Amino acid sequence: MHDAELENWHDYEVQSRREIVALLRQIGEKKQLIRMKIKGEADVCVTSILEVDADDGVFVLDRSINREQNERIVQARSVLCETYLDKIRILFSVNGVREAEFRGASALAAEIPSSLIRLQRREFYRMPTPVTNPVPALVPMPLDLGGGNATFPLADISCGGVALLDNKMMLNSTIGQTFTNCRIELPEIGTVTTSLQVRNALDVTMLNNKTSRRIGCMFVDISRGNMAAVQRYITRLERERNAKLAGLN
Template structure:
């Protein structure tokens, strides 16, 4: 249901931000020269387009991107208010965004053009690894909401990493204020134990499902999580990884 990356996920990783124009230019040029595929997400949409960098022109401050053979998809890209991009270069994950995209041509063929981003995020695998939590028997978090908002309430998780979690708030109880803190939260990790931590909302994404119901996904960062609690999280991630690998091996 959810893409591996989200438009506002850039917010999660400000510590890994690259703001040097020379470095950004070099990274984008390297991505283009190695013909790395780039996943492009239109804000508010679930489907992901695949593109690649055709050229990076520092004289006009422009990045030229391949467009789709699907004309409807191209129209949605051009009409979008914001685009998120994810790719990798030498096993390093690269995230950036664009507020505006133009239709143009490159070497006689249709293309997209965006401005060279003023910043991008560069992540080593160990810094961003997250794993989806079970859907059928979801891991739950108890958030001590005040009485006027319903009192302590449990919510299912969508994924977990050593940096935080994604919460599914399908009843829209938590709001979507970026930067909002929730203290005294408790996550029950099956067969591992209970994790107590504070959370800060770092991003929010609303998705409309096929039945017209809306799902809200809140990306939350652990705040001052104790080292012992973080060890529980790491053990749980390792366990999920083992189970997933065992399932994959069983399918072969």
């Protein structure tokens, strides 16, 4: 995902040096864990910020307990970091990571990023999709299940992803499972093509006593154009909901 993921969230970019330094310091003070992706989800180091030196333009991070992983971090051109601060998701890319010493112990130092992405809870607000005329998501199926595409209705949608309803328990709902080249047909907006990665799954009993599986998925490598389409659709759903509420008053 790396910088491509940051590109998706360009609208939520923070470029103020003072604000970036303040956010990094808060992350450090609150001892928030940071997921450092060296080669995507396959190579992740969990770390934390030890110190932020605004004068020198660097900040210090805990090193990995794995020596070889530290070497990969230092060799990488850039690494993507992800953390949360007061339930706000923060993403940033760091360059020039090097071995360092902090209070007599080995650590890592990196350049303070020139920008970061701050995703307020508002951006991940989940909007229920219509029940009577469900929004279809077409997911490519593996050959052992017959290949082709299977259609799954959406339960909700946000700028972060969607929830699929898998009534026939067809999909592999293992966390981290990724469905590539999925097509979501948004009414009056158009088709959104993206990969979907499973983040959670919940079996629910419907009113007719049948069991369905609700699979929460995150957008992966979604283009800026497709993200704009998702945002337009969410805005439309909000307008329709607000109009209904106004009519009820």
